[in-house]
Amino acid sequence: MTDDFGVDLDEVYALLDRADVLVVRFHMIPKRLLADFRTRPGVAPLVQVVPPAESIEDRFKSIRRLRPEFPAPEKVMSFNWPRSMEVLLTSGVWQRLVDRVSALGGDEARDECGRAMEALLAEERLEVMGAIRGANHYRTLWERQRA
Numbered sequence: 001m002t003d004d005f006g007v008d009l010d011e012v013y014a015l016l017d018r019a020d021v022l023v024v025r026f027h028m029i030p031k032r033l034l035a036d037f038r039t040r041p042g043v044a045p046l047v048q049v050v051p052p053a054e055s056i057e058d059r060f061k062s063i064r065r066l067r068p069e070f071p072a073p074e075k076v077m078s079f080n081w082p083r084s085m086e087v088l089l090t091s092g093v094w095q096r097l098v099d100r101v102s103a104l105g106g107d108e109a110r111d112e113c114g115r116a117m118e119a120l121l122a123e124e125r126l127e128v129m130g131a132i133r134g135a136n137h138y139r140t141l142w143e144r145q146r147a
Contacts, residue, residue, distance in 0.1 A: 005091050006082035016096045019077040021063060025052075027082045029123045033116060035097060036067055037104060043069050044105030047097070047112050049119040085117070085124050 015022065024033040032053075036046040046067060053059035060072050081088055088094045094117065102110040130136055 021073040021076045023078040047116045
């Protein structure tokens with residue numbers, strides 16, 4: 001199932017179904033999606049857009065800061081998403097994540113997923129606009145004439 005999406009969707013679905021803590025890395029944007037599916041009474045799962053970590057130790061520290069109610073996770077699973085946010089939505093991957101989070105945390109958790117996707121879409125739009133304008137680490141095919 002890699003032809004259309006650049007990833008094996010069956011493997012991604014299996015990861016979404018079994019991970020306690022998951023980080024999704026994106027091709028187009030430096031931000032990451034952190035999904036911590038761990039729950040306990042009064043504590044819902046967490047879905048949040050986070051900055052990239054400098055190291056795996058850094059990621060574990062950031063999870064501990066975000067989730068002080070829980071011990072450090074035994075492991076953090078991750079995968080690269082090589083396509084756009086639109087493809088994440090249409091592939092069924094996003095819905096699989098939302099369904100799991102909602103089953104664990106209800107409407108509030110579903111709303112948190114919506115806010116995370118809005119943030120990811122905004123980040124992607126900014127990156128695309130930067131690429132078009134030649135901002136930061138991009139170069140346009142044309143260069144401005146200097147006077």
